[in-house]
Amino acid sequence: MPVATLTLPHVSQPPLTTKYKRPHHVIHHAPPYKSMEELAAEVKKLFEKPLADKRLFDLSSQLQVQYRESLQCSTISMLPSFQHTLPTGQEQGDFLALDVGGSTFRVALIRLCGKKDDSDGLQVRRVRSYAIDEAIRDLPGQAFFDWMAQRIGDMATEYSYITGTTNAFLRMGLAWSFPVEQTSSSTGKLLAMGKGFRASQGLEGEDVGELVMRGCRARGLNVAICAIVNDSAATLLSQAYRDPATRMSLILGTGVNAAVYLPLSALGPGKLGERPDKWHAAAKSVVVNTELSMFGKEIMPTTRWDEELNLRHKMPNYQPLEYLITGRYLGEIVRLVLLEAITTRGLFAGYVPEHLDEAYAFDTRIVGAFESDRSEGLESAQAAFMAAHPMLSPPTLAELNFIRDVAKLVSRRASAYLATALHAFWVVSSWNSDHQAGKFERTTIACDGSLMEKYPGFRKATQRCLDRLCALSGAETGTVTLQMAPESSIFGAAVAVSCNG
Numbered sequence: 001m002p003v004a005t006l007t008l009p010h011v012s013q014p015p016l017t018t019k020y021k022r023p024h025h026v027i028h029h030a031p032p033y034k035s036m037e038e039l040a041a042e043v044k045k046l047f048e049k050p051l052a053d054k055r056l057f058d059l060s061s062q063l064q065v066q067y068r069e070s071l072q073c074s075t076i077s078m079l080p081s082f083q084h085t086l087p088t089g090q091e092q093g094d095f096l097a098l099d100v101g102g103s104t105f106r107v108a109l110i111r112l113c114g115k116k117d118d119s120d121g122l123q124v125r126r127v128r129s130y131a132i133d134e135a136i137r138d139l140p141g142q143a144f145f146d147w148m149a150q151r152i153g154d155m156a157t158e159y160s161y162i163t164g165t166t167n168a169f170l171r172m173g174l175a176w177s178f179p180v181e182q183t184s185s186s187t188g189k190l191l192a193m194g195k196g197f198r199a200s201q202g203l204e205g206e207d208v209g210e211l212v213m214r215g216c217r218a219r220g221l222n223v224a225i226c227a228i229v230n231d232s233a234a235t236l237l238s239q240a241y242r243d244p245a246t247r248m249s250l251i252l253g254t255g256v257n258a259a260v261y262l263p264l265s266a267l268g269p270g271k272l273g274e275r276p277d278k279w280h281a282a283a284k285s286v287v288v289n290t291e292l293s294m295f296g297k298e299i300m301p302t303t304r305w306d307e308e309l310n311l312r313h314k315m316p317n318y319q320p321l322e323y324l325i326t327g328r329y330l331g332e333i334v335r336l337v338l339l340e341a342i343t344t345r346g347l348f349a350g351y352v353p354e355h356l357d358e359a360y361a362f363d364t365r366i367v368g369a370f371e372s373d374r375s376e377g378l379e380s381a382q383a384a385f386m387a388a389h390p391m392l393s394p395p396t397l398a399e400l401n402f403i404r405d406v407a408k409l410v411s412r413r414a415s416a417y418l419a420t421a422l423h424a425f426w427v428v429s430s431w432n433s434d435h436q437a438g439k440f441e442r443t444t445i446a447c448d449g450s451l452m453e454k455y456p457g458f459r460k461a462t463q464r465c466l467d468r469l470c471a472l473s474g475a476e477t478g479t480v481t482l483q484m485a486p487e488s489s490i491f492g493a494a495v496a497v498s499c500n501g
C-alpha cells in the first residue's frame with residue numbers, strides 16, 4: 001500500500017513572483033514570525049525524517065511493486081531494447097559515437113581494439129563536447145537535430161583529415177539520454193523528452209535515427225546511424241565490454257536511470273511489441289531501459305519545496321524520482337529553501353542575491369562546493385556562491401553555514417533515495433539469487449554521470465546506505481557494489497554498433 005506523501009503545514013509566505021525580479025530588492029514585509037534557527041531545525045527535520053533505514057527498506061518494498069507492475073505492462077518504463085547479447089570484449093572497428101546528455105552533446109571517434117591483458121581495448125581518438133544551455137534545450141523539433149548534425153559534420157571533417165581521405169564513411173552509434181521506444185537496434189520512436197528539452201515537441205513517435213540523419217543528409221555527410229541506445233544501456237554495454245559479468249548500470253547526472261540485462265521471462269507478454277521471428281529465435285535475455293526516473297510517485301516522501309518544484313515544472317509528476325535526486329534539481333531544491341529563508345526569515349537581510357530568483361539558476365556544482373569546503377570560514381564556497389550570485393555585502397558565517405547545512409541535507413536525502421531505488425531494483429532483478437534462503441550473487445552496478453563521478457561524497461554515501469539496506473535483506477556487505485564506468489556513453493554507443501555487426 002502506498003505510504004501517504006509526507007505533507008507538512010504550509011508556512012504562508014509571499015508568492016515568488018514579480019516582487020523578486022530585480023536583484024538586491026529589499027523585502028520589507030518579510031514576516032519575522034520564525035527565526036532562522038527555527039527554520040533551520042524545520043528543514044533538518046523534514047529532510048531527515050524519512051531516512052531511517054527501516055523506513056527506506058519499507059519504501060524499497062513499495063518501489064518493488066511499481067517496478068514489477070511496469071515490467072508487466074508499462075509503455076513508458078521498463079523498455080526492452082533489441083540488444084539480446086552482451087559484447088564479448090573482442091569487437092573491433094572505428095565508430096562515431098554521439099552522446100546527447102542533459103547538459104552536453106559529445107561527438108567522439110572511438111576505436112575498439114579488442115580487450116587484452118593490459119588494456120580494456122576501448123580508445124577515444126578524438127572527442128568534442130558542446131554545452132547544451134537553455135537556448136539549445138529550447139530548440140524546437142528538427143532544429144535541435146540540425147544543430148546536432150552541424151557538430152557531427154565538424155567531426156566527420158576531422159576524421160577525413162586524420163585519415164587522409166575525403167568524406168570517408170562513418171558508422172554512428174547514438175547514446176540518447178531520454179526515453180526511446182526501440183523499433184529495431186538502429187531505430188526508435190521519439191518519446192517525450194524531460195530535462196527541459198523542447199526537441200520532441202511535434203515529433204513524438206518519429207524515428208530518432210531518421211531525425212538525426214535528415215540533418216546529416218542535408219549537409220551531405222557520409223554517415224549512417226547503426227545503433228540507438230539509451231545512455232543507461234550504453235553504460236551497461238561499455239562495462240560489459242570490459243567485464244562480461246556486468247548485468248546492471250546506473251546513470252546519475254542531469255537525469256537518473258538504470259539498465260539491466262533480464263531474461264525475457266521477466267517481461268509481460270505485450271512488452272516486446274513487434275519483433276522479427278529471427279530476433280525471437282535468438283533472444284533469451286534482453287537489455288532493459290528501466291526509466292528509473294519515472295518511479296516513486298506517492299511513495300517517496302517530499303517536502304513543501306519539492307512540491308513547489310513539481311508544480312512549477314514544465315512536466316509536473318513526469319519523473320518523480322529525478323526531481324528529488326539529480327544534478328538538475330539539487331540546486332533548485334536548495335534555491336527554493338534559500339528563497340523562503342530570505343523572504344520570510346530575513347536571510348541576507350532580506351536581499352535576494354542576483355539571479356537567485358531565477359528558476360534553475362542555482363547550480364548543483366555550487367551546492368557541491370559548500371559540501372567540499374572543509375574550511376571554518378567556508379571561503380571557497382562563498383567565492384563560488386558570490387561569483388554566480390553577487391550581493392551587496394557578503395553573507396555572514398552563520399548564513400554560509402546555513403547554506404552548507406541545507407546542501408548536506410538535500411544531497412544526503414538524494415543519496416538515500418537513490419540507494420533505496422537501487423535496492424528495490426536489485427531485489428526485483430536478482431533472478432539468479434535465492435533471497436528466501438539468504439543466497440545472493442555478487443552484483444556490480446556500472447555507474448556514470450556527473451553526480452556519481454564528481455559530487456563530493458555522493459557515491460560513498462549511496463554505497464553505505466545500499467549496504468545497510470542489503471543487510472536488512474540478509475545480504476552481506478559488498479554484495480552489491482557501485483563501480484565507475486568511465487566514458488560509458490561514448491564507448492557504449494560504439495560498442496552497440498559493433499554488436500550489431
Ligand code: BGC
Pocket residue numbers: 102176177178179180194195230231232251252253254255256257258291293319322
Ligand atoms: C531520462 C533517461 C536517461 C536518464 C539519464 C532521464 O531523465 O528519462 O532516458 O537515461 O535521464 O540520462
